[in-house]
């Protein structure tokens with residue numbers, strides 16, 4: 564049985580973790596994502612569950628930055644889970660009248676997934692960002708008669724005995740979040756998966772066309788990139804690294820030689836993990852992966 568660190572009970576992370584890992588592990592909930600990462604880095608837990616990218620909002624920059632700058636924890640798996648957000652509160656208090664709502668609380672990423680609903684029905688309400696959707700629901704629970712509602716999951720509403728006032732309020736139906744499992748030990752699983760490798764590439768300074776050459780190292784080998792994104796190195800203005808996801812394992816013949824070629828250009832390459840990807844293609848709510856870790 565592994566110890567799994569994640570955001571509080573009732574968060575999207577909680578639903579996603581149970582989907583991937585089943586209910587046979589010890590889930591250790593933390594209020595802040597920094598505490599989630601730190602617990603695994605310190606060895607208090609074996610793995611962390613980290614939301615890293617969302618269909619509507621794109622990358623979760625805070626979480627990516629923690630992965631790159633604050634901890635050294637390899638990615639051991641990734642999977643995709645739908646973020647189904649709902650308006651959660653007390654039916655008795657709001658009584659279907661949105662004008663009585665004074666404040667909406669949620670995680671900023673979840674809030675950004677529901678802008679159309681907020682603009683249409685709750686433009687008058689104050690918006691407050693908190694550390695998770697479940698924390699938002701917990702805070703609403705503790706403030707009765709104040710006209711507060713949260714954006715969060717059904718599981719969160721059930722966990723805190725509140726009502727779903729309006730189901731599925733995200734701007735687009737196809738709202739998925741990509742999660743990663745980080746920790747020191749590789750996972751073993753009979754579940755079908757695709758191989759993926761994530762790396763950071765820092766380009767040498769004053770090298771015109773360096774990015775073009777990096778991409779050429781992948782393209783002539785016909786290596787498929789599923790994501791490339793630049794993030795600041797935080798060392799100086801205008802200095803960036805590239806966060807690159809490749810649809811290939813580090814054990815393949817092609818990828819190590821591509822990395823060698825990129826390093827020969829004077830680039831720095833840091834591999835953040837080579838891991839199984841449980842893709843959305845095989846995704847089905849009623850078929851949890853129940854991964855062994």
Ligand SMILES: O=C(O)C(=O)C[C@]1(C(=O)O)C=C[C@@H](O)C=C1
Pocket residue numbers: 570573574575576577614615617623646670672673694695696697740
């Ligand atoms: O607050 C939660 O419920 C989380 O699990 C966090 C988080 C995120 O950080 O992206 C995860 C998925 C949702 O799309 C929104 C919020």
